[in-house]
Structures are given as C-alpha cells and as structure tokens.
Amino acid sequence: MNFDWDQEQQEFRSTVRAFLAEHLPDNWEELAHGPGSAAQTEFSKTFCGALADAGLLVPHWPKEWGGREADPWISFILAEEMWAAGEPRGGQYMNVNWIGPTLMRFGTQEQQARYIPPMARGETLWCQGFSEPEAGSDLASLRTRAERDGDNYRINGQKIWTSYAGAADTCFLLARTDAGKRGISIFLLPMDTPGITVRQIPSIIGEGDIHEVFFDAVELPASARLGEEGQAWDIIRLSLSLERVGIPRFALASRMLRRAVGTLQRENRFDAGAVQQAARAHAACEATRLYSYNIIDQRCQGQPPGPEASAARFATVNAERLVAEFVVEHVPEALAGGDALLLAHHQRAIVAGIASGAAEIQLNLIATELLQLPREPR
Amino acid sequence: MDFTPSPDQSALTSAIDRIASRFETTPTEFHGFALDGVELERELESGQYFDIAAIPEMGPIAAALVVERLARLPCTAEIALSMLVRPQLDIELPRPFAVIENGRPGRFVATAKTLVLIDGAQVSVAHPSPEDVEAVESLYAYPMGRLAGKLSATPLAAEQAAGVRTWLRIACAAEMAGLMQAAIDATVEHLSVRKQFGRPLGTFQALRHRMAECAVLAGGVRRLALKAAWTGDAGDAALAALHAQESATRLIYDVHQMLGAMGMTLEMSLHLWTYRMKALLSELGGRGAQAEAVADYCFGAGQGSIER
Numbered sequence: 001m002n003f004d005w006d007q008e009q010q011e012f013r014s015t016v017r018a019f020l021a022e023h024l025p026d027n028w029e030e031l032a033h034g035p036g037s038a039a040q041t042e043f044s045k046t047f048c049g050a051l052a053d054a055g056l057l058v059p060h061w062p063k064e065w066g067g068r069e070a071d072p073w074i075s076f077i078l079a080e081e082m083w084a085a086g087e088p089r090g091g092q093y094m095n096v097n098w099i100g101p102t103l104m105r106f107g108t109q110e111q112q113a114r115y116i117p118p119m120a121r122g123e124t125l126w127c128q129g130f131s132e133p134e135a136g137s138d139l140a141s142l143r144t145r146a147e148r149d150g151d152n153y154r155i156n157g158q159k160i161w162t163s164y165a166g167a168a169d170t171c172f173l174l175a176r177t178d179a180g181k182r183g184i185s186i187f188l189l190p191m192d193t194p195g196i197t198v199r200q201i202p203s204i205i206g207e208g209d210i211h212e213v214f215f216d217a218v219e220l221p222a223s224a225r226l227g228e229e230g231q232a233w234d235i236i237r238l239s240l241s242l243e244r245v246g247i248p249r250f251a252l253a254s255r256m257l258r259r260a261v262g263t264l265q266r267e268n269r270f271d272a273g274a275v276q277q278a279a280r281a282h283a284a285c286e287a288t289r290l291y292s293y294n295i296i297d298q299r300c301q302g303q304p305p306g307p308e309a310s311a312a313r314f315a316t317v318n319a320e321r322l323v324a325e326f327v328v329e330h331v332p333e334a335l336a337g338g339d340a341l342l343l344a345h346h347q348r349a350i351v352a353g354i355a356s357g358a359a360e361i362q363l364n365l366i367a368t369e370l371l372q373l374p375r376e377p378r
Numbered sequence: 379m380d381f382t383p384s385p386d387q388s389a390l391t392s393a394i395d396r397i398a399s400r401f402e403t404t405p406t407e408f409h410g411f412a413l414d415g416v417e418l419e420r421e422l423e424s425g426q427y428f429d430i431a432a433i434p435e436m437g438p439i440a441a442a443l444v445v446e447r448l449a450r451l452p453c454t455a456e457i458a459l460s461m462l463v464r465p466q467l468d469i470e471l472p473r474p475f476a477v478i479e480n481g482r483p484g485r486f487v488a489t490a491k492t493l494v495l496i497d498g499a500q501v502s503v504a505h506p507s508p509e510d511v512e513a514v515e516s517l518y519a520y521p522m523g524r525l526a527g528k529l530s531a532t533p534l535a536a537e538q539a540a541g542v543r544t545w546l547r548i549a550c551a552a553e554m555a556g557l558m559q560a561a562i563d564a565t566v567e568h569l570s571v572r573k574q575f576g577r578p579l580g581t582f583q584a585l586r587h588r589m590a591e592c593a594v595l596a597g598g599v600r601r602l603a604l605k606a607a608w609t610g611d612a613g614d615a616a617l618a619a620l621h622a623q624e625s626a627t628r629l630i631y632d633v634h635q636m637l638g639a640m641g642m643t644l645e646m647s648l649h650l651w652t653y654r655m656k657a658l659l660s661e662l663g664g665r666g667a668q669a670e671a672v673a674d675y676c677f678g679a680g681q682g683s684i685e686r
C-alpha cells in the first residue's frame with residue numbers, strides 16, 4: 001500500500017500540464033463557459049487534434065487504433081488534468097472514455113473503420129441519446145421505438161437532456177425494438193439523417209449543454225445497429241463501467257476551492273467562518289480523490305467494478321456541493337462577472353448529483369450492494 | 379498509488395484478524411460503559427505489535443491498518459497512541475500513552491506510563507506515578523482518567539510538538555474509521571432483522587439512504603487516515619482528523635436513531651463504539667480546530683499551490 005505517484009505517472013502529468021499551458025488560449029476561461037457552446041465546440045476540435053498529434057488524446061487505446069495501451073492511471077491522470085482545466089476536449093471526452101472502446105468491442109469492422117479513426121484524430125463529436133421525458137432514472141422504461149422494415153429501421157420518439165446534440169455528428173442512441181429491458185437496442189445514428197430535430201433547452205448550466213432531440217420516421221440501415229437486437233442493456237453496462245468513477249470532478253472542484261480561498265486571502269476576507277467551510281470542502285474533495293484512486297487501482301488489478309464506484313460517485317456529489325456552496329457564500333462576485341472559471345465550475349457542479357445517474361440512485365446501490373441491506377419492495 | 383496491502387502488511391493484518399476474532403463478542407454479563415481490553419492489550423504486547431511502525435516493511439501505514447481494525451472490536455485498549463504517536467518521538471518512552479488536553483479528563487490517563495500534556499500551544503511529556511492520576515466515571519466507552527495533582531513535565535520543542543499533534547490527528551482518524559465501520563455494521567445487522575410495518579427496517583429508503591451516506595463518510599475517513607499515515611504530512615493529518623470528527627458527529631446521531639430505544643440500552647452495546655467516537659470528537663480542539671489546522675497547512679502562506 002502506498003500513496004505515491006511513480007516516475008512515469010509524474011512525468012505524464014507534467015507533460016499534460018505543459019501541453020495545456022501551451023495550447024489553451026488566453027481567453028480560455030471565458031470559452032470554458034458553456035461546455036457545448038459553438039465557440040467551445042469549435043475550439044475543442046482544434047485542441048483535440050493537437051492532443052492527438054501529441055499522443056495525448058487516446059493513450060490508453062490499443063495500438064491498432066492509435067493508442068499505446070497505457071494503463072488506467074494514465075488515462076485517469078489525463079482526465080483529471082483536462083477536467084481541472086475546464087475540459088477543453090468538450091464532449092469528445094466521451095469518445096475517448098467509452099464510446100470508442102465500446103465500438104472496439106462490439107462494433108462491426110465497418111462501424112469501427114468508419115467511426116473510430118475520426119475519434120482518434122479528435123475530429124468528431126458524439127452525443128448520448130439515453131434519457132427521455134418519461135425515462136430518467138428509470139432508463140429501462142424508455143419508449144423511443146426502432147421498427148424493423150426490411151434492411152432498415154425506422155425511429156420514432158424523443159430524447160431529452162442530450163448533451164452536445166446541437167453540434168454532434170453522431171448519436172449513440174438507445175431505442176426499443178421489443179418490450180422490456182431486454183428489448184432495447186443501440187443505434188449509431190448520424191445526426192444529419194433526415195427526420196431529426198434538435199432543440200436547445202435554455203438552462204442555468206451554460207450555453208449549448210442540454211437538448212431535446214425528436215425523431216420523426218428517421219430511416220437508418222440495419223448496419224447502424226451496434227450489437228444484436230436487445231443487447232443494449234448488457235453493452236451499456238459494460239461500457240459505462242469503463243467510466244466507473246465518472247468525470248474526475250474533484251479535480252476542478254479542488255482547484256476552484258483553492259482559487260476562491262486565494263482570492264479571499266489576497267483581499268483579507270478569509271475569515272473564521274470561511275476557514276471552517278473551506279477546510280470541510282477541502283476534506284471532502286480529498287476524500288473523493290482517494291475514493292476515485294482506489295477504484296482506478298482496482299481496475300488496474302483487473303477487479304470487476306464494485307459498489308465502491310457508487311460510493312465514489314456520491315462522495316463526488318458531496319464535494320462538488322460543498323465547494324459550490326462555499327463559493328456562493330464567500331465569493332459571491334464570482335457568479336456576477338467576477339471569475340469566468342469559478343462561474344463555469346458552479347454551473348457544472350450543480351449537476352453532479354443528477355447527470356449520469358442521480359445521487360439517490362447511487363445511495364440505493366450503496367445500501368443494497370455495499371451495505372447488503374435488504375432490497376426495497378418493488 | 380497502490381491500495382493493496384503488501385504481502386508483509388497482509389500477513390500482519392491476517393495475524394491481527396486472528397487475534398481480533400477472539401474478542402469480537404461482548405460478554406453477555408457485561409453492562410458497563412467501557413469494555414477494557416486487558417487481555418487484548420497483553421496479547422499485542424507479547425506479540426510486540428506496538429512496535430510495528432518502526433519495522434521498515436510495515437511502517438506507520440501498517441500500524442494505522444491495525445489501529446483501524448482493532449477499533450472495530452467492542453473492547454478497547456490503548457493502541458492508537460502507542461502504535462502511531464510513540465514511534466514518532468525521538469526518545470523511547472514507555473507505553474501506555476495518554477493525552478491530557480488543557481487539564482481535562484482523558485482516555486487511559488489513570489493507567490498511562492507516559493502522559494502527553496497539551497496546554498494551549500505547548501506540548502510536554504510526563505511520567506506519572508500512581509498517585510498523580512485517578513480514574514473517573516464517565517459516559518465515554520474508554521476508561522477515563524484525570525490528573526490528581528500537579529505533575530512535572532518536560533516541554534517538547536516546537537517542531538517535535540507539531541509532529542506529536544500531527545500523529546495524534548492520524549491516530550484519531552484511524553481509530554475513528556474503525557469505530558465508524560463497527561457502528562455501521564451493528565446498525566446494518568439491526569436494520570436487516572428488525573421488522574416494522576411488516577418488513578425489515580432496512581427496506582425503508584429513508585433509512586437506507588442515511589446509512590449509505592454514513593458508509594460513504596466512513597470510507598472517506600478510512601482512506602484519508604491511511605493516506606495521512608503514509609505521508610505523515612501535517613495537512614493530510616488535519617484533513618483526516620477534520621473529516622473524521624465531522625463525519626462521526628453525524629454518524630453517531632444517525633445510527634442511534636436507527637436502533638430506536640434498543641440503541642439506548644447497554645445490552646445492545648452500540649455505545650461501545652459511539653461513546654468512544656464521542657470521546658474522540660473533542661480531541662485536539664474538535665472540528666473547528668482541525669479546520670483551522672487545515673487552513674494553516676493546506677491554504678497557508680508558502681503553499682505554492684494556491685490558485686491565483
């Protein structure tokens with residue numbers, strides 16, 4: 001047991017930091033506002049291209065697809081540094097973390113050849129079409145239909161909360177081909193297919209983030225289906241387990257906490273009350289960091305994902321909340337033109353307990369799987 | 379970064395598990411506040427376990443693992459200070475250790491061979507003779523004692539004093555982690571068997587969620603404590619102690635609440651963990667003081683990493 005970084009890990013972190021210092025423009029913090037805004041989307045393509053050229057976009061991918069088979073620590077260090085910088089990869093982080101690897105595992109040769117190389121070059125944006133108006137936490141109740149018609153499928157229905165949908169090239173879409181959990185299938189749907197309408201949803205979390213996506217008799221060939229009919233549930237369980245700890249949110253939270261504290265100290269405003277809250281928020285961030293590292297370590301040892309991942313997710317929610325609350329109370333000007341990145345952080349922090357699986361669902365999983373409490377009646 | 383105990387550490391924790399297995403149950407005739415682990419202490423002494431931190435293949439992190447594990451037992455002995463604080467002093471001092479903060483009663487004071495006296499900023503050590511100390515009755519589930527009179531003590535130099543505070547914080551967090559886990563285990567067991575409204579209490583989401591939150595907090599305390607034991611860093615120690623005292627404050631309330639009236643009985647013995655935690659809540663000035671220490675060590679002047 002040890003808590004040190006080895007030399008390769010330290011060097012890799014320095015390399016990533018140096019890359020960020022060189023490639024983030026002076027107005028980056030203003031750009032970081034609105035993770036799906038046109039400006040950020042545009043920038044993220046240039047940035048991901050440069051990352052790819054430097055071998056820093058997909059280091060953990062197999063050689064065949066442009067990676068160097070780096071271990072999970074390397075990809076996590078990369079994710080930490082990117083998120084701490086305000087995620088200049090924009091929505092492309094999804095390609096790198098799970099969409100690409102999922103296609104490598106379950107895609108046909110044709111699907112792989114078509115979609116993976118542009119991801120490895122940092123040229124393409126995907127969106128995740130899972131949630132629907134009536135299917136949030138209860139994702140298995142989704143209703144969007146895919147009806148087989150000869151060599152084609154016809155899609156009808158609606159998705160909601162779809163991040164990056166306005167700018168995405170392709171959607172990783174879940175649709176129903178039959179009843180029940182085992183009746184859901186995955187489709188790789190080009191977003192310029194006729195019959196798709198995307199509407200941005202005005203929100204408190206920044207420009208261009210969440211959307212409604214409508215499918216009106218959208219035709220696509222059967223070759224666009226990923227895996228077998230009804231295999232979606234098994235595939236996404238596996239592919240989302242690649243994202244066990246999710247976004248390393250503690251990295252930006254803890255950087256923003258330090259920034260807020262630094263501001264207060266410089267202006268002689270770091271009073272006793274602020275000290276108390278800052279310290280608690282810092283402890284929560286560091287506890288979350290260790291939870292996440294613990295899970296990356298398990299992954300390196302080849303252990304299957306366990307319930308600790310839910311604990312790490314919930315710890316993250318706590319940490320994000322404490323930092324966001326600290327900033328609102330002690331550096332309120334940050335949300336009123338005072339600091340673009342603190343503001344962007346606030347907008348990202350408030351969704352920590354909702355996006356990619358609500359906090360209460362994580363608590364249910366912890367109760368059942370970690371504590372082994374008897375299940376709730378259905 | 380490696381969360382797996384080394385083969386040496388695993389061998390140690392297995393040995394400790396074997397010892398612990400003999401002390402897992404509370405004697406049925408016991409209805410007291412503190413269950414004194416005299417036998418356990420003797421075993422640890424004869425196996426020379428109090429000196430494991432000094433063994434290079436083990437180190438303080440192994441000691442912290444042991445402290446956490448043994449804190450889960452219903453009985454208690456002076457383990458944490460001996461295993462984690464004593465080895466950090468550059469002079470060999472006899473165990474058991476105890477701490478007296480600003481003249482207040484402290485754990486194991488009546489039987490300690492070395493007393494660490496904390497008076498404001500000053501830390502000193504003393505070797506009490508039996509008439510210098512006395513046992514006190516208390517609600518805490520540790521044997522508590524206090525000074526019976528004036529005692530001559532040797533002040534520690536500032537650096538050494540700071541080191542003692544750091545390792546006291548680590549000891550507190552490691553012990554708290556074990557106590558929290560044991561209280562959670564006892565509560566989960568109760569929630570799994572106790573039925574009301576025709577179903578086990580553990581199926582009610584209001585309780586499930588609170589327990590899950592407690593588990594997340596306890597896991598965080600454990601990881602912070604182990605990291606601090608690895609680095610020995612004053613900031614890491616302050617973070618661990620802060621998170622421990624903060625989390626335990628909440629957990630103690632929640633677990634008692636979930637046991638209903640049963641949790642108030644000495645027979646249930648939940649207090650053997652919760653009233654040890656309560657004793658630890660005030661150590662080194664409590665959460666407020668830990669937070670100030672975090673600010674000093676992690677946000678203080680000279681912390682190059684403060685974001686501009």
Ligand SMILES: Cc1cc2nc3c(=O)[nH]c(=O)nc-3n(C[C@H](O)[C@H](O)[C@H](O)COP(=O)(O)OP(=O)(O)OC[C@H]3O[C@@H](n4cnc5c(N)ncnc54)[C@H](O)[C@@H]3O)c2cc1C
Nearest residue numbers: 128129130131136137161162163351354355356357358360
């Ligand atoms: C910023 C953001 C980006 C997102 N991006 C995407 C995306 O790109 N693609 C996509 O498909 N989706 C996306 N989502 C949607 C996200 O996955 C859902 O919001 C999430 O799954 C929760 O669903 P819901 O919002 O419908 O809430 P609901 O499921 O309606 O939940 C509302 C509340 O009820 C609680 N609740 C629900 N069920 C239970 C239960 N059984 N027990 C106890 N409490 C319960 C929840 O915890 C929550 O507190 C995004 C969401 C956000 C906020």
